[in-house]
Amino acid sequence: MLAAAILALLGGLSGCASSSSTSSASASDRPGEAGGGSTGDGASAACPATADLTEAPKRVVTLDAGAAAFLIALGLGDRIVGTAAPEFKDDFSGAMRKKLDALPVLSDKVANKESVIAARPDLVTGISRYELGTFDGTPTEKQLKENGIAAMVACDTAEGLSTNIDATYRYITRLAEVFRVQAKGKALIADMQREVTALTASARKGPDAVPVLSLSAAPTGGTGINTSGGSSHANGVITLAGGRNVAASTLGDFATLSAEEATRSNPKVILAVTGFSRQSGRQLVDAIKSSPLLADTDAVKNGRVVAIPQSILLSPSVLGVRAVRTVAEAVEDAS
Template sequence: MFKKTASILLAITLCVTALTACSQQDTGQSAVFTADSPNQDTPLQQGSHYPLNLIIYDNKGNKLQQTIEKEPERIVVIGQGLAELMIHFGEENRIVGLAYLDNSYSKYEDQIKQLPLLTEMWPSKESIIALKPDLIVAMSSAFTDERLGNISFWNERGISVLTGINYTVGRTVDSFFDDINNLGMALNIEEKTNAFVEEQQTRIKSIQDKAAQVTEKPRVLLFAGGQNDTYYYYGPTLCLIDEMVEGAGGEYIKVSEDTYVEMSAESILAVNPDKIIMTEFQKSDSATAKDLLLNNPGLKNVAAIKSGNVIIVDYTNAIRGSLDLADLYEDVAEFVHPELFKGE
């Protein structure tokens, strides 16, 4: 996992190229270029969209340039969150195979059940090849020797790959939106995806602008609920909610340089947060989870427990983001600074 830095975000770029009719050779093959390959930036032909070049990342964080020769009609999707994006934008009819579901609640659950399921876990190469896809949309972690093989394996068979940036280079709000923008370009639905991203970013900027006036920043600790008084801390590179806390005028407590560590009741008391955010899966009993946390005798001397400053949020949205990202950002803002955001 790479550290979240501004330089990484700036490195996530998109470039669109169109070859002239006299030089274009329609082989049906998806060419892969390394980041060091010569740039092919040429003006887009009037009314054309493909061939399209996109910068993606492999599982090791290396940049690759994928060429999508024509508009994808047969898409295999690996990962429930990526399938939800396609459903939201009305493109589920292109999905010919779906795999690797996370089995958490989704508001698109009924639509997901209607999709052609390969397997709930990692599919075999053979099962994907049999579907004759022209594009695979997946998290970058799918492309390892133990799973689907490397990206070049698919390119050699004329199949392009679109990997989720947000699963590779450190999870950030910007890279979540970059994934949506990339999908919009790959499927030629930019009007839909641009409108969604613009609406979300406008709401987020409104929060950040208002939070800029705060002088005191409450210290906020995030952890996932566990068993037997054990909780699990997520570092900034493993989640999105750290940006929401700081964008809303709070201080996200950094417990460790590690991205994921266990926390006992004693270690929570040691950092003594002003406020606590605990993640639970969608449609869980948040009221019960909050009550158990507030009444944990091992935490009774923690400042956030004493004041009742505890909120339970959806795990998926807090950790990897979802189509309701701006909703959670607004909830976090109201929790961190209720005097500024109450009722918004």
């Protein structure tokens, strides 16, 4: 799975960090970003945030089913000639799920360069910069360009502290521009923003915000507990929902806390981030509640450990409103 691949590469939100992992990666440390000049919104030389095309793409390969969902939501599903990482569709239902199920699957895991190029797309797009060239066999922007294929991804990591899900809106805007469907893009964004505003109207801010910790595995000891950093998309969701990420001071996608720091931060809510293992949401929640390292936290003592899919918390998603709602409800319950 794409999620598992990213987790293995970056340490993810797993329960234990290696002895050399003491902080989250800085912008220059992140895969694919070394030497990349930033555009100010998370984009860099290795994170193509838009594609320069003379006409709207007719054939598109999505690097994950999450990106495919954005295209379908914009009425562009008929342009998709294949997708990788189909597990991202697992969080959808109804008509959207049926449309995602009908897409040709080029790879059950991360995209394979050969199969992507063989599909003859005009455009390749995905919801994470890590999908281009980070893993062995995945296409780089340069390789795609050499084959006459444009590339663009959602550059979702903020330069500083992430406090919203604007990366989602930027990705929609750029897709709509590339496909010349700007009105549909604006309508989709307006719908999402309207729902988010209603959910967060009374959200706590600043020192009143509820401390939140996100984990994709129950900590079992070792030198650290990996969680989402302050520049992550998850930090934006948590902040919007009235929470305060206990690791927000460490800028980057990921951060590492010692067991003592995690206990001292005393999260009132723990987000059990699913999709990184075969554990169900219920199993992950139970494992986190059973961890001795978290037994003294308010979240565990009061049973406020909530499952949330990684595909909607850690990256831009059509289901971004659902992510905000899930966290907002947990935060409100803990207030």
